[in-house]
Amino acid sequence: MSTLLAGRRVVVSAGPTFEDIDPVRFIGNRSSGRMGFAVAAAAAAAGAEVVLVAGPVHLETPAGVERVDIRSAAQLRDAVLAALPADVYVGAAAVADWTPRDTAGHKLKKQPGVERMTLELVRTPDVLAAVAAHRLRPRLVVGFAAETEDLVANARAKLAAKRVDLVAANRVGVPGSGFEAETNALTVVGEGFERALGPAPKAALADTLIELIAERIAGRS
Numbered sequence: 561m562s563t564l565l566a567g568r569r570v571v572v573s574a575g576p577t578f579e580d581i582d583p584v585r586f587i588g589n590r591s592s593g594r595m596g597f598a599v600a601a602a603a604a605a606a607g608a609e610v611v612l613v614a615g616p617v618h619l620e621t622p623a624g625v626e627r628v629d630i631r632s633a634a635q636l637r638d639a640v641l642a643a644l645p646a647d648v649y650v651g652a653a654a655v656a657d658w659t660p661r662d663t664a665g666h667k668l669k670k671q672p673g674v675e676r677m678t679l680e681l682v683r684t685p686d687v688l689a690a691v692a693a694h695r696l697r698p699r700l701v702v703g704f705a706a707e708t709e710d711l712v713a714n715a716r717a718k719l720a721a722k723r724v725d726l727v728a729a730n731r732v733g734v735p736g737s738g739f740e741a742e743t744n745a746l747t748v749v750g751e752g753f754e755r756a757l758g759p760a761p762k763a764a765l766a767d768t769l770i771e772l773i774a775e776r777i778a779g780r781s
């Protein structure tokens with residue numbers, strides 16, 4: 561336990577979103593929620609009041625954390641914005657970029673002789689960019705970037721496009737890093753700043769990320 565974030569309110573998003581196609585099918589992704597839950601636990605251990613907006617995952621709520629369960633990207637946006645004002649937002653959720661334009665009210669049946677179907681998708685709200693542009697913008701807005709290549713360049717592009725303060729980039733699609741794994745490696749970028757963390761267990765990386773966040777918050781008070 562520390563007091564690095566005592567008196568601060570931190571909102572964290574974690575896990576996947578599920579975008580429903582019909583009552584039995586959805587578009588999801590491989591996020592387990594581990595990274596975001598670790599960040600929420602580390603923030604609470606540093607003395608912060610923490611709201612964890614969690615997608616559909618099977619993880620226990622970290623001690624001292626208020627949890628709000630959501631399913632879709634639209635619900636995640638509503639829950640995160642409802643949790644403002646806050647000092648810090650950390651977007652560790654793997655938010656779907658696309659959602660079905662229409663969700664069928666009944667199970668979509670196979671039709672004899674029909675070999676193809678087309679699903680029309682529309683963009684989801686960009687929650688991170690919405691938080692960064694909000695009138696109640698937290699002092700520090702931190703995104704994650706899940707990348708398969710050009711980690712730092714892509715993270716810097718997201719930093720600028722979404723107008724956030726830090727982006728923690730991780731490689732996905734390789735063992736021991738990114739989705740599902742117990743461990744990860746992060747490259748944290750900010751304006752004039754770059755720091756490689758790990759490989760290490762997600763809990764240890766979360767502790768270091770929270771230290772970085774606390775330093776930056778203190779510098780802005």
Ligand code: PMT
Pocket residue numbers: 574575576590591592593594595596633651652653654655656657684685686687688689702703704705706707718730732738739740741
């Ligand atoms: O949950 P785990 O299994 O532990 O895996 C951890 C993780 C790989 C999911 C996590 O470390 C991670 O990288 N989370 C972000 C995944 C992601 O959606 O990356 P992105 O590059 O597509 O998005 C960039 C940022 O924008 C993220 O902060 C994301 O939360 C945010 N975003 C994206 C789309 C959207 N519609 N709204 C958003 O807020």
